[in-house]
Amino acid sequence: MKEHLITFLFFLFALTVKAQDKTARIDSLFQSLNTDGELSGAFMVIDSGKIVYEEYFGYEDVNKKNKINELSRFELASVSKQFTAMAIMQLEEKGKLSFEDEINNYFPNLKFKGVKIKNLLRNTSGIPEFLGWDASWFDKTKINTNKDALQIIENRIDTLLFTPGDNYMYSNTNWLLLALVVEKVSGAPFANYMEKFIFKPAKMKNTSVFSARTPQANLNNYATGLAYDAKSKSFTSVDDFPSYNYVKYFDGMYGPYGISSTAQDLLKWNEALHQHTLVKKENFAKAITVDSLNDGRPIQMSEGLYYGFGWIFTDSLLNDDKMQFHTGGYPGYHSIIIREGKHQRYFIALINKSNTINVYPLTSAIDKILRNQEVPKIERETLSEAIVLMEFQVKQLxxxxxxxxxxxxEFEITADDNGNISAKLSGQSAIPIFPKSELELFYTAVKAELKFSKENDQVNAVTLYQNGQELKFNKVK
Structure with a gap:
């Protein structure tokens, strides 16, 4: 008996040492990414159902007065989509709607037909991305809501980009409409529904549908979104960037984003999913099961990445024991949550500085550590400094x-009265770009560069360099 006890205690000791080794390696990774003290966010790693790493870096505010802590709330950006999808799944489980319902049943003034709720959930609707709409369609003097967006859809969107179900196209507009469906079916404001049927049952006390720019907003423990200004060589609020002005007048929208939460609450969310607290196991499985386009092709974001109900997954097999994740990106914020059921692994990263770290290589490094594999070196994104161009140099671009x-x-290159330059790609919002030479400009919101070329001393083209690709655009006017 004594020998069995010694063996058992040794086994426990070995497990503890192994966990400590993982924790030390993860901590070493984060310390290497924070040598300049500019890493800012909340990070949590769970392995075998237990927290092996939980750490908070940086500050909630631009003045560095309030340190980020376990109560700090972050805008989840597109991670919010899985919560919106959960509301739809709950209503479907209760028989109050069907995934096959056409949305014209809920919004009869729409000018197009054939879009079903399942098309919204899987981004196969063909409805154009609202972040790429003409800014003049919105009233920029107020905080717009989902109902404002619905009026624009009803009045201005005559046709779809493709027949619903023919193609996959990521569109945040789908999720605005899904949130409105929740309100129509439940008879309650989206925020109230989410609090009563999702956040409260999951014991998520510090999570809410949240608009930071409304007069009544409680900003205590709220991590402000910051971005790097290559001109001042410092981080500042995204509200100070003219090109990010839309975050102000879009701040009343919810569904695709608009939920704020903490790392600890997201751990409770994972537990609620694991315990099937919110919907039955077989119904949640639908969220992470491959579906097909009209021609039978699987619905994929890209090769090997499938899109479900607010979740991305890599395994096409029909089971619920697979890796599921979603990232979020909005001016000032980057986030990712990733869960894997077999080993009960879960990783949460909530970042309130746009330009510090890419969550994909970070996640890959964490995964390598948990699997006791060699971790490739990852580095922080370089915070480049900008030069100042003369007025005529700006105008030529x-x-x-x-x-x-x-x-x-198309690429549209514009500048404001102060010479701040922005680049807008078709269907996307304008993003600030900064010059490092007369014809070379770089992004800080994403890792990309633009290089302009001349012919007969006139700028005639620009080449986008991103993710190892080169795309050349010719100047037409």
Whole structure:
């Protein structure tokens, strides 16, 4: 008996040492990414159902007065989509709607037909991305809501980009409409529904549908979104960037984003999913099961990445024991949650500085550590410094540039009265770019560069360098 006890105690000691080794390696990774003290966010790693790493870096505010802690709330950006999907799944489970319902049943003033709730959930609707709409369609003097967006859809969107179900196209507009469906069916405001049927049952006390810019907003423990200004060589609130002005007048929208939460609450969310607290196991499985387009092809974001109900997954098999994740990106914020059921592994990263770290290599490094594998070196994104261009140098860059292989894909280069330059790709919002030379400019919101070229001393083209690809756009006006 004594020998069995010694063996058991040794086994426990071995497990403890192994866990400590993982914790030390993860901590070493994060310390290497924070040598300049500019890493800012909440990070949590769970292995075998237990927390092996939980750490908070940086500050909630631009003045560095309030340190990020376990109560700090972050805008989840697109991680919010899985919560919106859960509300739809709950209503479907209760028989109050069907995934096959056409949304015209809920919004009869729409000018197009054939879009079903399942098309919204899987981004196969063909409804254009609202973040790429003409800004003049919105009232920029107020905080717009989902109902404002619905009016624009009803009045301005006559046709779809493709027949519903024919293709996959990520569109945040789908999720605005899903949130409105929740309100229509439940008879309650989206925020109230989420609190009563999702956040409260999951014991998520510090999570809410949240608009930071409304007069009544409680900003205690709220991590402000920050971005790097290459001109001032410092981080500042995204509200100070003219090109990010839309975050102010879009701040009343919810469904695709608009939920704030903490790392600890997201751990409770994972537990609620694991225990099937919110919907039955077989119904949640639908969220992470591959579905097909009209021609039988699987619905994929890209090769090997499948899109479910607010979740992305890599395994096409029909089971619920697979890796599921979603990232979130919005001016000032990056986030990811990733869960894997077999080993009860879960990783949460909530970041309130846009330009510090890419969550994908970070997640890969964490995964390597948990699997006791060698971790490739990862580095923080370089915070480049900008130069100041003369007025005539700025003006020569401005204009419309077309991609010769797909003329409908355009770059529009603009500048404000202070010479701040922005680049807008078709269907996307304008993003600030900064000059490092007369013809070379870089992004800080994403890892990409633009290089302009001249012919007969006139700028005639621009090439986008991103993710190892080069796309050349010719100037047309």
């Amino acid at each position: 401005l204009g419309i540039y077309e991609y010769d292989k797909h003329p409908e894909l």
